Amino acid sequence: MTQYGSETILPYNKEEQKGTQVKRMFDSIAETYDQLNHTLSFGIDKIWRRKGIAFLRPFSPKTILDIATGTGDLAISMYKKLRPDHIVGADISLGMMEVGRKKVAAAGYSEHISFEQQDCTALTYEENSFDAVTAAFGVRNFENIEQGISEMYRVLKPGGRLLNFDANWYGYLYDEEKRKAYEQDRKNVEQHSLDDHYLCTDIDAMEQIALEMPLSAKTRPGWDAEILKETGFAEIHTDTKVWERVWSEEEKLNYGSTPMFMIHGRKGDSKVYA
Numbered sequence: 001m002t003q004y005g006s007e008t009i010l011p012y013n014k015e016e017q018k019g020t021q022v023k024r025m026f027d028s029i030a031e032t033y034d035q036l037n038h039t040l041s042f043g044i045d046k047i048w049r050r051k052g053i054a055f056l057r058p059f060s061p062k063t064i065l066d067i068a069t070g071t072g073d074l075a076i077s078m079y080k081k082l083r084p085d086h087i088v089g090a091d092i093s094l095g096m097m098e099v100g101r102k103k104v105a106a107a108g109y110s111e112h113i114s115f116e117q118q119d120c121t122a123l124t125y126e127e128n129s130f131d132a133v134t135a136a137f138g139v140r141n142f143e144n145i146e147q148g149i150s151e152m153y154r155v156l157k158p159g160g161r162l163l164n165f166d167a168n169w170y171g172y173l174y175d176e177e178k179r180k181a182y183e184q185d186r187k188n189v190e191q192h193s194l195d196d197h198y199l200c201t202d203i204d205a206m207e208q209i210a211l212e213m214p215l216s217a218k219t220r221p222g223w224d225a226e227i228l229k230e231t232g233f234a235e236i237h238t239d240t241k242v243w244e245r246v247w248s249e250e251e252k253l254n255y256g257s258t259p260m261f262m263i264h265g266r267k268g269d270s271k272v273y274a
Contacts, residue, residue, distance in 0.1 A: 061131035068138020072100030090118035170210035181257035233265035
């Protein structure tokens with residue numbers, strides 16, 4: 001396979017754990033994260049959240065754990081539409097969650113949404129604690145993906161639902177064809193005189209971290225479905241076309257080579273919560 005120099009790109013500090021690097025990066029961008037995210041997506045980020053909420057609505061979850069919650073956008077949206085008893089937003093970044101706490105307080109939801117710093121591969125919650133566990137673009141940052149998914153399964157109640165949104169963001173660091181597709185995205189954006197979303201981030205830093213993350217080299221969501229099955233999840237379903245329904249034309253041009261997907265499953269047990 002063609003080499004792209006990725007083997008020479010080092011993490012911030014070879015002596016640090018990957019999770020520490022991820023935490024520092026998100027702490028550093030916490031104050032500007034929401035503005036950048038909403039601006040680049042032209043509000044489309046709200047549409048995929050609505051898709052996730054629509055999936056959960058028939059199950060009426062009363063307790064929800066939002067993994068890698070960031071600044072709490074998904075948690076806030078879920079509370080507005082689902083009105084569960086309580087949502088816990090868990091994240092490794094205190095900076096991101098502090099922004100989230102302010103947003104929750106401003107919305108008047110502090111009694112119903114709380115934030116806790118957690119290592120998502122070693123959650124402190126008891127087994128069978130939550131009716132639903134959600135994750136949006138955060139699983140890829142886990143140091144040990146299998147352990148993180150196992151922890152989600154453990155804290156779900158019997159019959160509880162897992163919902164995850166993600167994408168193959170950095171596959172181009174490992175695969176020649178994906179590299180070509182990624183470079184074509186950049187050309188398409190330039191030809192249409194659009195903002196290149198990758199240029200609005202610290203792409204070098206993001207690639208350094210991606211190279212340290214095991215999911216960057218996996219083909220998803222096929223890999224995710226296999227891991228969910230091995231962990232014990234049932235009724236696993238992947239939606240690889242969700243990006244066609246929720247992304248703007250600008251996002252499709254920016255991210256055409258790394259389409260977003262949705263995957264969900266039920267904790268494999270004969271008991272299904274009401």
